[in-house]
Amino acid sequence: MTPDSSPSSVDDPLFESGHRIFANKDLLKIGHVPEADRIVGRDEEISKLAKRLNGAVHGYSPENVMIYGKTGTGKSLVSKHVCQRAQNAAQDGVEIGTAYIDCAEDNTETQAISSLAAKLNDESSTGISVPHTGLSTSKYYKLLWKTLDAQFDSVIIILDEIDLMNDDSVLMKLSRAEEAGKIDCSVGVIAISNKIQYVDNVNERVKSSFQHKELFFKPYDANQLREIMFNREDAFQDGVLSEDVIPLSAAFAAQEHGDARKAIDILRHAGEVAYEAGAEQVTEEHVRQAQQHAEKDRFRELVNGAPTQAKAALLALTELSVNSNDDAFLTSRVYDQYERICNHLDMDILSVRRFRDILKEQAFLGVVEIEKINKGSAGGIHLQNRLIEDPQVVRETILEDSRMQDWTRE
Numbered sequence: 514m515t516p517d518s519s520p521s522s523v524d525d526p527l528f529e530s531g532h533r534i535f536a537n538k539d540l541l542k543i544g545h546v547p548e549a550d551r552i553v554g555r556d557e558e559i560s561k562l563a564k565r566l567n568g569a570v571h572g573y574s575p576e577n578v579m580i581y582g583k584t585g586t587g588k589s590l591v592s593k594h595v596c597q598r599a600q601n602a603a604q605d606g607v608e609i610g611t612a613y614i615d616c617a618e619d620n621t622e623t624q625a626i627s628s629l630a631a632k633l634n635d636e637s638s639t640g641i642s643v644p645h646t647g648l649s650t651s652k653y654y655k656l657l658w659k660t661l662d663a664q665f666d667s668v669i670i671i672l673d674e675i676d677l678m679n680d681d682s683v684l685m686k687l688s689r690a691e692e693a694g695k696i697d698c699s700v701g702v703i704a705i706s707n708k709i710q711y712v713d714n715v716n717e718r719v720k721s722s723f724q725h726k727e728l729f730f731k732p733y734d735a736n737q738l739r740e741i742m743f744n745r746e747d748a749f750q751d752g753v754l755s756e757d758v759i760p761l762s763a764a765f766a767a768q769e770h771g772d773a774r775k776a777i778d779i780l781r782h783a784g785e786v787a788y789e790a791g792a793e794q795v796t797e798e799h800v801r802q803a804q805q806h807a808e809k810d811r812f813r814e815l816v817n818g819a820p821t822q823a824k825a826a827l828l829a830l831t832e833l834s835v836n837s838n839d840d841a842f843l844t845s846r847v848y849d850q851y852e853r854i855c856n857h858l859d860m861d862i863l864s865v866r867r868f869r870d871i872l873k874e875q876a877f878l879g880v881v882e883i884e885k886i887n888k889g890s891a892g893g894i895h896l897q898n899r900l901i902e903d904p905q906v907v908r909e910t911i912l913e914d915s916r917m918q919d920w921t922r923e
């Protein structure tokens with residue numbers, strides 16, 4: 514039983530009997546693969562991918578597939594789902610192995626191959642032991658080939674976030690192994706990336722051996738996001754979710770692009786906020802707080818990593834936004850405020866040109882929106898700057914930097 518599922522009773526009154534809010538929080542875990550009837554709007558992608566992998570079910574070679582799509586569009590989920598179904602559907606006597614590698618974690622060739630060998634090896638049946646570390650890349654490849662031949666007719670390997678792998682020859686070696694006579698087992702690779710141009714940048718030799726078909730996943734619309742969440746309503750105790758919670762979480766997640774990961778994160782987080790607050794129900798207000806947290810997290814990452822001068826520039830725009838009814842300000846006005854901040858913090862003051870570049874960089878990162886305004890023939894073109902996110906959230910985040918905190922002290 515998992516910590517958040519509801520146990521029937523607990524003897525010690527120090528601990529609660531069951532969870533007030535969650536009935537099965539595992540359903541809201543990001544890596545969770547829901548049953549087929551909980552997967553929304555991906556029938557076509559599922560069937561296309563199944564066609565590519567069909568060979569494996571009969572013991573022949575599955576095709577290699579490259580899947581593209583923005584974050585949270587179900588690429589990993591659909592890949593894992595189709596792999597599971599291929600394993601279940603395998604013809605009598607055909608053994609299919611499947612493995613999932615997150616290239617953000619295993620980002621070198623050696624790590625990826627040692628992880629693959631370890632995941633695919635069942636030591637009790639092969640008698641092969643795969644040490645976690647300590648072997649050369651070529652030894653890990655040899656171990657991998659041995660384990661595959663000892664157990665499987667076909668193997669499907671998912672390489673998620675392949676663009677983060679620092680050596681693309683993994684693709685070549687995996688797809689050539691059978692042809693090169695290194696193994697009898699056939700191997701298919703599903704490579705997943707958010708970057709549409711990934712294959713263009715891959716080495717030509719790799720490209721020519723990794724003959725692949727491509728699949729594109731579109732973002733979800735708000736209705737699909739809603740359905741995805743309604744299908745996991747039983748993660749919560751009966752009657753705990755108030756009516757607006759799922760539609761509002763879907764609306765927030767649909768704002769940037771239709772990201773199911775974001776939708777589920779907000780929903781789970783709203784439940785946690787409600788629990789922490791001692792509430793009996795998850796309400797719209799908890800969703801808003803969860804969304805603010807998510808925004809803050811994203812911002813914290815962007816702003817924490819920004820140079821001090823960029824923080825001062827953002828603080829200038831933030832101060833104007835917080836203390837005025839307007840939300841967009843001419844660069845000259847932001848610069849004046851920036852000068853005041855730099856003087857107060859005893860920082861160097863950059864030229865207007867450098868300052869403009871900093872704001873442009875922040876616009877590129879999605880923190881600031883810059884708009885050109887035309888003030889007629891005499892006035893010329895001016896730039897207006899607007900914070901994209903809630904100025905209070907930005908302000909709090911910037912003031913987490915101890916150097917910036919001096920701004921609030923007289």
Ligand SMILES: Nc1ncnc2c1ncn2[C@@H]1O[C@H](COP(=O)(O)OP(=O)(O)OP(=O)(O)O)[C@@H](O)[C@H]1O
Nearest residue numbers: 543551552553584585586587588589590741773774
């Ligand atoms: N069609 C769907 N039906 C139900 N749940 C979904 C669907 N698509 C995505 N999800 C859920 O949304 C979350 C994110 O999905 P997934 O990890 O598959 O996205 P992804 O496209 O691989 O994202 P990333 O590129 O960030 O890895 C998971 O919890 C997944 O279960």
